[in-house]
Amino acid sequence: MSPRATLVCGDLGAGKTTLITELLRKRKAATVVENECGDIAIDDALLAPSVTVRGCACCEGRRALVRALLSVRSQEVFVETSGVAEPGPIAKLFFVEPALRGRFCLWSVIVVVDAVTFPEVSVGAVRFADAVVINKADLVDRQKLAMVEAGIRRLTKARIAKTVRGVGFKLKRGFYLERAVACDPLFFGYNVPAPDHDVDFLCLNNLGDVSQTQLAKLAKLVSITACLEEQGLLRFKAILNVRDHGTFLFQAVRNYAADGLFLRVPTAQSSRLIFIGHNLDKPRLRHSLRDIFPTEVREVAS
Ligand SMILES: Nc1nc2c(ncn2[C@@H]2O[C@H](COP(=O)(O)OP(=O)(O)OP(=O)(O)O)[C@@H](O)[C@H]2O)c(=O)[nH]1
Structure with a gap:
């Protein structure tokens, strides 16, 4: 029997990594292929064993995704798509890409929806999914949750959790397959133009060890940016080696920290960060980051 492949899609910060982590509790032998749209990877610090694919897998990262899938040796694989990816172009790779055809059984296409930021959602992704997970139910009241469910139901007959x-x-x-083709008549068209995601990134790498003062300044910068760029900042993520304290994941979704800002990461990693948004004010961010990390900043070209 071919290995099962499940795509886990959804907007930036909706809870894809969290869902996969939960699913992996009962599937210790599964592999995760992690697709990050920026030029540095953060989620691989949380998900093991994982293979990271840089560049959005529905467009410029397609070849890298195919290579990553060909390296999978387990009987089950979860592909966490980037937060801007459309599932259709990725699902079709399993059928139109000669190296992948017949190699996996595409088991499910799940779209995770953030109950807080709904109705902002990729309609195309929801329509393509066979299961929609409305996540962060703890952060909205019953009325909003019912409104989100009704909104999703208007878009799709798929299973909703x-x-x-x-x-x-x-x-x-x-x-x-029949359903995918009904949903996207161009499903078997390989050369369909890549979607335009209209998202900016600012990535810094090799930040070295971070002091408590730098950490406090960075936290302030993230919260100021989230307020100033309320419509623009979609996601902030950082892996930081905090001097004498260990390695932490530090993250925010839009203008809220979805849970505790800091999560301890078991293995030491090199410090790095990424801002993702629409029309980010990069000169302002660069200037503030240079202030916080005067000597260490290495911006990753994107
Ligand atoms: N309160 C709450 N927080 C959640 C829930 N699910 C995820 N989070 C938090 O939301 C943030 C984003 O979750 P992730 O699982 O990293 O989201 P993602 O979709 O993988 O994010 P990207 O890979 O950046 O697109 C993290 O801080 C999670 O801990 C939830 O149901 N409730």
Whole structure:
């Protein structure tokens, strides 16, 4: 039997990594292929064993995704797509890409929806999914949750689950080719132009060890940026080696920290960060970051 492949898609910060982490509790032998749209990877610090694919897998990262899938040796693989990816172009790779055809059984296409930021959602992604997970149910009241569910139901007949941190979601076989083709008549068209994601990144790498003062300044910069660029900042993520304290994941989604800002990461990693947004004020960010990390900043070209 071919290995099962499940795509986990959804907007930036919706809870894809969290859902996969939950699913992996019962599937210790599964592999995760992690697709990050910026030029540095952060989520691989949390998800193991994982293979990272840089560049959005629905467009410029397609070849890298194919290579990553060909390296998978386990019987189950989860592909976490970048937060801007459309699932259709990725699903079609399993059927039109000669190296992948017949190699995997595409098991399910899951789209995670952030209950807080709904109705901002990729309609195309929701329509393509066979299961929609409305996540962060703990952060909205019952009325909003019902409104999100009704909104999703208007878009699709797919299975809908409501979760907190993905808990309780049952993975089932849901992907069927006939449905995908009905949803996207160009499903078998390989040379369809890549979608235009209109997202900016600012990535810094090799930040060295970070002092408590730098950490406090960075936290302030993130919260100021989230307020100033309320419509623009979509996601901030950093892995930081805090001097004498260990390595932490520090993150924010839009203008809220979805949970505790800091999460300890088990293994030491090189410090790095990424801002993702629409029309980010990069000169302002660069200037503030130079102030915080005067000697260490290495910006990754994007
Ligand atoms: N309160 C709350 N926080 C959540 C829930 N699910 C995820 N989070 C938090 O939301 C943030 C983003 O979660 P991730 O799982 O990293 O989201 P993602 O979709 O993988 O993010 P990207 O890979 O950046 O697109 C993290 O701080 C999570 O801990 C939830 O149900 N409730």
